[in-house]
Amino acid sequence: MLGGDLGEHFKNLHLNLLAGASIRLLLPGSSQFDSIPVNSSNADDTLESILQATPYYNNKEWRAFLNAYINLLNKVGDIWQLLTKCYTTVTPIYLSNSDNGVDITPTLKLLSTALVKYSFRISKEASSHAASLLSRLLAASNTDIPQRRRVLVHTANMLSWTYFKLRRLHSLPTALKAVIPIEDELKNNYPASEITTYRYWRARSKLAEWRVGAADHHFSIAYMSCHYNSIGNLRRIVSYWLTCALILCRAPTEDMLIRYGLEEPFGELFRQLRRGDVGGLYSALNQPNTRNFFIKMGVYTMLKEKLECVVHRSLLRKILTVRGDENRIIPLKIFLSALNFTAPDEEYDVDDAEAIAVSLIDQEFIGASIQHSSRTLVLAKANSAAFPIISQKL
Helix, strand or coil: CCCHHHHHHHHCCEECCCCCCCEECCCCCCCCHHHCCCCCCCHHHHHHHHHCCCCCCCCHHHHHHHHHHHHHHCCCCCHHHHHHHHHHHHHHHHHHCCCCCCCCHHHHHHHHHHHHHHHHHHCHHHHHHHHHHHHHHHHHHCCCCCCHHHHHHHHHHHHHHHHHHCCCHHHHHHHHCCCHHHHHHHHHHCCHHHHHHHHHHHHHHHHHCCCHHHHHHHHHHHHHHCCCCCHHHHHHHHHHHHHHHHHCCCCCCHHHHHHCCCHHHHHHHHHHHHHCCHHHHHHHHCCHHHHHHHHHHCCHHHHHHHHHHHHHHHHHHHHHHHHCCCCCEEEHHHHHHHHHHHCCCCCCCHHHHHHHHHHHHHCCCCCEEEECCCCEEEECCCHHHHCCCHHHCC
16 A cells, blocks of 8 residues: 555646646545545546646657556555656656656655655565666766756756665765766756755765765755755664764754653763863763664764764873974883773773874874884874864874
8 A cells, every 4th residue: 555655645646737727636535535526446448538628648758657647546456566657657657758848856756755655665676676667767868968967967866865774885986977077057957955965965965985074064954955844864863964063073053952752862972072081082982872873874883883983083082182292202101091091991902002193193093103112102293283183084
Protein backbone atom coordinates (compact mmCIF):
# COMPACT_ATOMS: atom_id res chain seq x y z
CA MET A 1 0.00 0.00 0.00
CA LEU A 2 0.98 3.61 -0.47
CA GLY A 3 1.93 5.14 2.86
CA GLY A 4 0.69 8.42 4.29
CA ASP A 5 3.79 10.36 3.27
CA LEU A 6 3.49 9.26 -0.33
CA GLY A 7 -0.21 10.01 -0.22
CA GLU A 8 0.57 13.60 0.70
CA HIS A 9 2.96 13.86 -2.22
CA PHE A 10 0.40 12.60 -4.69
CA LYS A 11 -2.29 14.88 -3.31
CA ASN A 12 -0.15 17.75 -4.58
CA LEU A 13 0.57 16.17 -7.96
CA HIS A 14 -1.15 18.06 -10.77
CA LEU A 15 -1.05 18.60 -14.53
CA ASN A 16 -2.56 21.51 -16.42
CA LEU A 17 -4.21 19.28 -18.98
CA LEU A 18 -7.01 21.59 -20.04
CA ALA A 19 -6.55 24.98 -21.64
CA GLY A 20 -7.13 27.58 -18.93
CA ALA A 21 -8.04 24.93 -16.37
CA SER A 22 -6.36 22.43 -14.11
CA ILE A 23 -7.15 18.78 -13.47
CA ARG A 24 -5.81 17.58 -10.14
CA LEU A 25 -4.74 13.96 -9.97
CA LEU A 26 -5.23 12.66 -6.46
CA LEU A 27 -5.19 9.41 -4.57
CA PRO A 28 -8.50 7.62 -3.97
CA GLY A 29 -9.99 8.61 -0.65
CA SER A 30 -8.81 12.22 -0.73
CA SER A 31 -11.35 14.99 -0.22
CA GLN A 32 -11.10 16.23 -3.81
CA PHE A 33 -11.00 12.84 -5.51
CA ASP A 34 -14.70 12.94 -6.38
CA SER A 35 -14.14 15.94 -8.66
CA ILE A 36 -12.11 13.78 -11.06
CA PRO A 37 -13.94 11.47 -13.47
CA VAL A 38 -12.19 8.31 -12.25
CA ASN A 39 -13.93 5.04 -12.95
CA SER A 40 -12.31 2.70 -10.45
CA SER A 41 -13.66 -0.37 -12.24
CA ASN A 42 -12.27 0.54 -15.63
CA ALA A 43 -9.05 2.53 -15.84
CA ASP A 44 -9.16 2.51 -19.66
CA ASP A 45 -12.49 4.35 -19.68
CA THR A 46 -11.06 6.88 -17.23
CA LEU A 47 -8.04 7.46 -19.46
CA GLU A 48 -10.23 8.01 -22.50
CA SER A 49 -12.51 10.41 -20.61
CA ILE A 50 -9.50 12.55 -19.66
CA LEU A 51 -7.67 12.44 -22.97
CA GLN A 52 -10.71 13.19 -25.13
CA ALA A 53 -11.07 16.57 -23.42
CA THR A 54 -7.43 17.53 -23.99
CA PRO A 55 -5.06 18.31 -26.86
CA TYR A 56 -3.15 15.12 -26.03
CA TYR A 57 -5.57 12.50 -27.33
CA ASN A 58 -3.16 11.23 -30.00
CA ASN A 59 0.03 11.80 -28.02
CA LYS A 60 1.55 8.41 -27.22
CA GLU A 61 3.82 9.70 -24.46
CA TRP A 62 0.99 11.42 -22.59
CA ARG A 63 -1.26 8.40 -23.05
CA ALA A 64 1.42 6.10 -21.60
CA PHE A 65 1.98 8.35 -18.58
CA LEU A 66 -1.70 8.91 -17.79
CA ASN A 67 -2.41 5.21 -18.18
CA ALA A 68 0.38 4.41 -15.71
CA TYR A 69 -0.85 7.11 -13.33
CA ILE A 70 -4.45 5.96 -13.36
CA ASN A 71 -3.36 2.36 -12.79
CA LEU A 72 -1.43 3.62 -9.77
CA LEU A 73 -4.49 5.47 -8.50
CA ASN A 74 -6.54 2.31 -8.80
CA LYS A 75 -3.69 0.11 -7.52
CA VAL A 76 -3.92 -2.14 -10.57
CA GLY A 77 -0.92 -4.31 -9.78
CA ASP A 78 2.22 -4.05 -7.67
CA ILE A 79 2.61 -0.52 -6.26
CA TRP A 80 6.38 -0.37 -6.78
CA GLN A 81 6.10 -1.45 -10.41
CA LEU A 82 3.27 1.03 -10.99
CA LEU A 83 5.25 3.86 -9.41
CA THR A 84 8.31 2.99 -11.49
CA LYS A 85 6.13 2.93 -14.61
CA CYS A 86 4.82 6.40 -13.79
CA TYR A 87 8.34 7.70 -13.43
CA THR A 88 9.68 6.11 -16.60
CA THR A 89 6.73 7.34 -18.68
CA VAL A 90 6.77 10.95 -17.44
CA THR A 91 10.55 11.33 -17.94
CA PRO A 92 10.40 11.15 -21.78
CA ILE A 93 7.73 13.88 -21.78
CA TYR A 94 10.04 16.12 -19.78
CA LEU A 95 13.16 15.39 -21.81
CA SER A 96 11.54 15.53 -25.26
CA ASN A 97 9.87 18.88 -24.56
CA SER A 98 6.56 17.36 -25.65
CA ASP A 99 4.71 18.89 -22.71
CA ASN A 100 2.72 21.17 -25.04
CA GLY A 101 3.13 24.15 -22.76
CA VAL A 102 2.38 22.24 -19.56
CA ASP A 103 4.95 22.63 -16.78
CA ILE A 104 5.74 19.00 -16.04
CA THR A 105 8.59 19.90 -13.66
CA PRO A 106 6.56 19.73 -10.39
CA THR A 107 5.19 16.36 -11.45
CA LEU A 108 8.61 14.91 -12.18
CA LYS A 109 10.04 16.24 -8.90
CA LEU A 110 7.22 14.75 -6.87
CA LEU A 111 7.48 11.41 -8.62
CA SER A 112 11.25 11.40 -8.04
CA THR A 113 10.72 11.99 -4.33
CA ALA A 114 8.01 9.34 -4.17
CA LEU A 115 10.17 6.84 -6.04
CA VAL A 116 13.07 7.29 -3.61
CA LYS A 117 10.97 7.23 -0.44
CA TYR A 118 9.01 4.17 -1.48
CA SER A 119 12.16 2.30 -2.54
CA PHE A 120 13.52 2.70 1.00
CA ARG A 121 10.49 0.82 2.30
CA ILE A 122 10.96 -2.13 -0.02
CA SER A 123 14.57 -3.27 -0.40
CA LYS A 124 18.11 -2.32 -1.30
CA GLU A 125 17.45 -3.69 -4.77
CA ALA A 126 14.57 -1.25 -5.22
CA SER A 127 16.74 1.63 -4.00
CA SER A 128 19.49 0.61 -6.42
CA HIS A 129 16.95 0.61 -9.24
CA ALA A 130 15.73 4.06 -8.16
CA ALA A 131 19.34 5.29 -8.15
CA SER A 132 19.82 3.97 -11.67
CA LEU A 133 16.72 5.81 -12.93
CA LEU A 134 17.76 9.04 -11.21
CA SER A 135 21.28 8.77 -12.64
CA ARG A 136 19.90 8.63 -16.16
CA LEU A 137 17.73 11.68 -15.58
CA LEU A 138 20.65 13.55 -14.00
CA ALA A 139 22.85 12.83 -17.01
CA ALA A 140 20.13 14.02 -19.38
CA SER A 141 19.49 17.16 -17.29
CA ASN A 142 23.14 18.21 -17.24
CA THR A 143 22.98 20.09 -20.53
CA ASP A 144 22.82 23.67 -21.75
CA ILE A 145 19.11 23.28 -22.46
CA PRO A 146 17.42 25.48 -19.79
CA GLN A 147 14.19 23.47 -19.79
CA ARG A 148 16.05 20.29 -18.83
CA ARG A 149 18.08 21.90 -16.05
CA ARG A 150 15.02 22.72 -13.94
CA VAL A 151 15.17 19.35 -12.18
CA LEU A 152 18.98 19.21 -11.96
CA VAL A 153 19.41 20.12 -8.28
CA HIS A 154 16.39 18.14 -7.08
CA THR A 155 17.55 15.03 -8.93
CA ALA A 156 21.09 15.39 -7.54
CA ASN A 157 19.63 15.69 -4.02
CA MET A 158 17.45 12.60 -4.39
CA LEU A 159 20.32 10.60 -5.85
CA SER A 160 22.66 11.67 -3.02
CA TRP A 161 20.07 10.62 -0.45
CA THR A 162 19.72 7.23 -2.14
CA TYR A 163 23.48 6.69 -2.24
CA PHE A 164 23.74 7.47 1.47
CA LYS A 165 20.99 4.97 2.26
CA LEU A 166 22.81 2.38 0.16
CA ARG A 167 26.15 3.32 1.80
CA ARG A 168 27.60 3.93 -1.63
CA LEU A 169 29.60 6.94 -0.50
CA HIS A 170 32.10 6.51 -3.34
CA SER A 171 29.29 7.36 -5.76
CA LEU A 172 28.43 10.71 -4.15
CA PRO A 173 30.79 12.78 -6.33
CA THR A 174 28.94 11.42 -9.37
CA ALA A 175 25.62 12.62 -7.98
CA LEU A 176 26.89 16.09 -7.11
CA LYS A 177 29.37 16.92 -9.86
CA ALA A 178 26.70 18.18 -12.26
CA VAL A 179 25.69 20.94 -9.82
CA ILE A 180 29.16 21.96 -8.58
CA PRO A 181 30.00 24.13 -11.64
CA ILE A 182 26.83 26.22 -11.14
CA GLU A 183 26.93 26.60 -7.34
CA ASP A 184 27.25 30.38 -7.58
CA GLU A 185 24.12 30.55 -9.74
CA LEU A 186 21.87 28.43 -7.52
CA LYS A 187 20.38 31.28 -5.47
CA ASN A 188 18.83 32.96 -8.51
CA ASN A 189 17.61 29.84 -10.29
CA TYR A 190 16.44 27.25 -7.76
CA PRO A 191 14.18 27.15 -4.67
CA ALA A 192 15.82 27.78 -1.29
CA SER A 193 14.73 24.34 -0.08
CA GLU A 194 16.63 22.63 -2.91
CA ILE A 195 19.71 24.78 -2.31
CA THR A 196 19.69 23.95 1.41
CA THR A 197 19.37 20.25 0.69
CA TYR A 198 22.13 20.36 -1.92
CA ARG A 199 24.53 22.15 0.45
CA TYR A 200 23.71 19.59 3.15
CA TRP A 201 24.54 16.64 0.89
CA ARG A 202 27.62 18.41 -0.45
CA ALA A 203 28.81 18.85 3.13
CA ARG A 204 28.00 15.24 4.02
CA SER A 205 29.99 14.14 0.99
CA LYS A 206 33.03 16.16 2.13
CA LEU A 207 32.69 14.85 5.68
CA ALA A 208 32.62 11.29 4.36
CA GLU A 209 36.01 12.06 2.78
CA TRP A 210 37.20 13.52 6.14
CA ARG A 211 37.58 16.93 4.48
CA VAL A 212 36.31 18.77 7.52
CA GLY A 213 37.13 22.34 6.46
CA ALA A 214 35.20 21.99 3.20
CA ALA A 215 32.30 20.27 4.98
CA ASP A 216 32.15 23.10 7.52
CA HIS A 217 31.84 25.64 4.69
CA HIS A 218 28.87 23.89 3.09
CA PHE A 219 27.12 23.18 6.41
CA SER A 220 27.32 26.90 7.24
CA ILE A 221 25.61 27.78 3.94
CA ALA A 222 22.98 25.07 4.49
CA TYR A 223 22.26 26.44 7.96
CA MET A 224 21.95 30.04 6.77
CA SER A 225 19.65 29.12 3.87
CA CYS A 226 17.40 26.73 5.83
CA HIS A 227 13.96 28.10 6.76
CA TYR A 228 13.79 29.09 10.42
CA ASN A 229 10.64 27.03 10.96
CA SER A 230 12.31 23.82 9.76
CA ILE A 231 13.50 22.93 13.26
CA GLY A 232 14.17 19.27 12.48
CA ASN A 233 16.27 20.11 9.44
CA LEU A 234 18.12 22.85 11.31
CA ARG A 235 18.95 20.46 14.16
CA ARG A 236 20.24 17.86 11.70
CA ILE A 237 22.44 20.43 9.95
CA VAL A 238 23.71 21.85 13.25
CA SER A 239 24.58 18.37 14.57
CA TYR A 240 27.02 17.84 11.71
CA TRP A 241 28.16 21.46 11.70
CA LEU A 242 29.10 21.22 15.38
CA THR A 243 30.97 18.00 14.65
CA CYS A 244 33.10 20.03 12.26
CA ALA A 245 33.45 22.78 14.87
CA LEU A 246 34.80 20.28 17.41
CA ILE A 247 37.57 19.24 15.04
CA LEU A 248 38.28 22.81 13.95
CA CYS A 249 38.61 24.07 17.56
CA ARG A 250 35.73 26.50 17.17
CA ALA A 251 33.38 26.57 20.14
CA PRO A 252 29.68 27.31 19.61
CA THR A 253 27.60 29.60 21.78
CA GLU A 254 25.73 28.02 24.66
CA ASP A 255 22.53 29.44 23.17
CA MET A 256 22.98 27.36 20.01
CA LEU A 257 23.51 24.16 21.98
CA ILE A 258 20.40 24.80 24.08
CA ARG A 259 18.26 25.96 21.15
CA TYR A 260 18.69 22.67 19.30
CA GLY A 261 18.88 20.37 22.33
CA LEU A 262 22.51 19.43 21.68
CA GLU A 263 24.14 20.40 24.98
CA GLU A 264 24.48 16.78 26.15
CA PRO A 265 26.45 15.30 23.24
CA PHE A 266 28.53 18.41 22.51
CA GLY A 267 28.85 20.57 25.62
CA GLU A 268 31.19 18.34 27.62
CA LEU A 269 33.33 17.54 24.58
CA PHE A 270 33.97 21.22 23.94
CA ARG A 271 34.84 21.78 27.60
CA GLN A 272 37.35 18.93 27.71
CA LEU A 273 38.97 20.04 24.46
CA ARG A 274 39.36 23.55 25.77
CA ARG A 275 41.07 22.22 28.90
CA GLY A 276 43.35 19.90 26.95
CA ASP A 277 42.12 17.09 29.18
CA VAL A 278 42.89 13.87 27.31
CA GLY A 279 41.27 11.51 29.81
CA GLY A 280 38.25 13.78 30.22
CA LEU A 281 37.74 13.83 26.46
CA TYR A 282 37.88 10.03 26.17
CA SER A 283 35.43 9.69 29.05
CA ALA A 284 32.98 12.20 27.56
CA LEU A 285 33.18 10.71 24.07
CA ASN A 286 32.54 7.18 25.35
CA GLN A 287 29.48 7.99 27.41
CA PRO A 288 26.81 5.59 26.05
CA ASN A 289 24.39 8.29 24.88
CA THR A 290 27.14 10.38 23.31
CA ARG A 291 28.80 7.41 21.65
CA ASN A 292 25.51 6.15 20.21
CA PHE A 293 24.63 9.65 19.00
CA PHE A 294 27.79 9.92 16.92
CA ILE A 295 27.68 6.31 15.74
CA LYS A 296 24.17 6.94 14.42
CA MET A 297 25.46 10.03 12.62
CA GLY A 298 28.21 7.92 11.08
CA VAL A 299 31.05 10.13 12.35
CA TYR A 300 32.24 8.38 15.53
CA THR A 301 35.43 6.85 14.08
CA MET A 302 36.49 10.07 12.39
CA LEU A 303 35.63 12.15 15.45
CA LYS A 304 37.60 9.93 17.81
CA GLU A 305 40.72 10.05 15.64
CA LYS A 306 40.58 13.78 14.92
CA LEU A 307 39.73 14.82 18.48
CA GLU A 308 42.78 12.99 19.77
CA CYS A 309 44.85 15.38 17.67
CA VAL A 310 42.83 18.40 18.78
CA VAL A 311 43.09 17.63 22.51
CA HIS A 312 46.84 16.95 22.23
CA ARG A 313 47.25 20.28 20.45
CA SER A 314 45.26 22.02 23.19
CA LEU A 315 47.42 20.35 25.83
CA LEU A 316 50.61 21.59 24.16
CA ARG A 317 49.19 25.08 23.97
CA LYS A 318 48.35 24.97 27.66
CA ILE A 319 51.87 23.75 28.53
CA LEU A 320 53.38 26.62 26.56
CA THR A 321 51.14 29.14 28.32
CA VAL A 322 52.00 27.80 31.78
CA ARG A 323 55.75 27.66 31.08
CA GLY A 324 55.86 31.05 29.41
CA ASP A 325 58.89 29.83 27.49
CA GLU A 326 60.02 32.55 25.09
CA ASN A 327 62.19 30.03 23.25
CA ARG A 328 59.09 28.03 22.36
CA ILE A 329 60.78 24.83 23.48
CA ILE A 330 58.90 22.02 25.23
CA PRO A 331 60.93 19.03 26.47
CA LEU A 332 59.15 15.81 25.55
CA LYS A 333 59.41 14.70 29.19
CA ILE A 334 57.20 17.63 30.20
CA PHE A 335 54.72 16.74 27.47
CA LEU A 336 54.82 13.14 28.74
CA SER A 337 54.11 14.24 32.31
CA ALA A 338 51.11 16.27 31.12
CA LEU A 339 49.79 13.31 29.13
CA ASN A 340 50.04 10.98 32.12
CA PHE A 341 48.44 13.56 34.40
CA THR A 342 45.42 14.19 32.15
CA ALA A 343 45.00 10.52 31.15
CA PRO A 344 46.00 8.44 34.21
CA ASP A 345 44.33 5.32 32.78
CA GLU A 346 46.69 5.34 29.80
CA GLU A 347 50.33 4.22 29.92
CA TYR A 348 52.52 6.64 27.96
CA ASP A 349 56.30 6.73 27.65
CA VAL A 350 58.55 9.32 26.05
CA ASP A 351 58.43 7.50 22.69
CA ASP A 352 54.64 7.80 22.75
CA ALA A 353 54.94 11.51 23.47
CA GLU A 354 57.30 11.92 20.53
CA ALA A 355 55.04 9.90 18.22
CA ILE A 356 52.06 12.11 19.16
CA ALA A 357 54.10 15.24 18.46
CA VAL A 358 55.24 13.88 15.09
CA SER A 359 51.65 13.07 14.16
CA LEU A 360 50.53 16.60 15.02
CA ILE A 361 53.32 18.05 12.88
CA ASP A 362 52.60 15.73 9.94
CA GLN A 363 48.89 16.61 9.98
CA GLU A 364 49.73 20.32 10.34
CA PHE A 365 47.88 20.71 13.61
CA ILE A 366 51.00 22.43 14.92
CA GLY A 367 53.95 24.16 13.32
CA ALA A 368 57.03 22.72 14.99
CA SER A 369 60.07 20.50 14.69
CA ILE A 370 61.60 17.84 16.93
CA GLN A 371 65.21 17.82 18.08
CA HIS A 372 65.85 14.12 18.54
CA SER A 373 69.19 14.53 20.31
CA SER A 374 67.67 16.57 23.14
CA ARG A 375 64.16 15.03 22.89
CA THR A 376 62.55 18.45 22.66
CA LEU A 377 59.72 19.98 20.64
CA VAL A 378 60.51 23.38 19.13
CA LEU A 379 57.42 25.40 18.19
CA ALA A 380 57.33 28.19 15.62
CA LYS A 381 57.87 31.64 17.13
CA ALA A 382 54.56 33.13 15.99
CA ASN A 383 51.42 31.69 17.55
CA SER A 384 49.68 31.80 14.17
CA ALA A 385 52.39 29.51 12.79
CA ALA A 386 52.74 27.31 15.87
CA PHE A 387 48.97 26.77 16.12
CA PRO A 388 47.56 27.43 12.63
CA ILE A 389 43.88 27.76 11.86
CA ILE A 390 42.81 24.16 11.41
CA SER A 391 40.13 24.82 8.80
CA GLN A 392 42.89 25.80 6.39
CA LYS A 393 44.53 22.40 6.84
CA LEU A 394 41.56 20.02 6.66
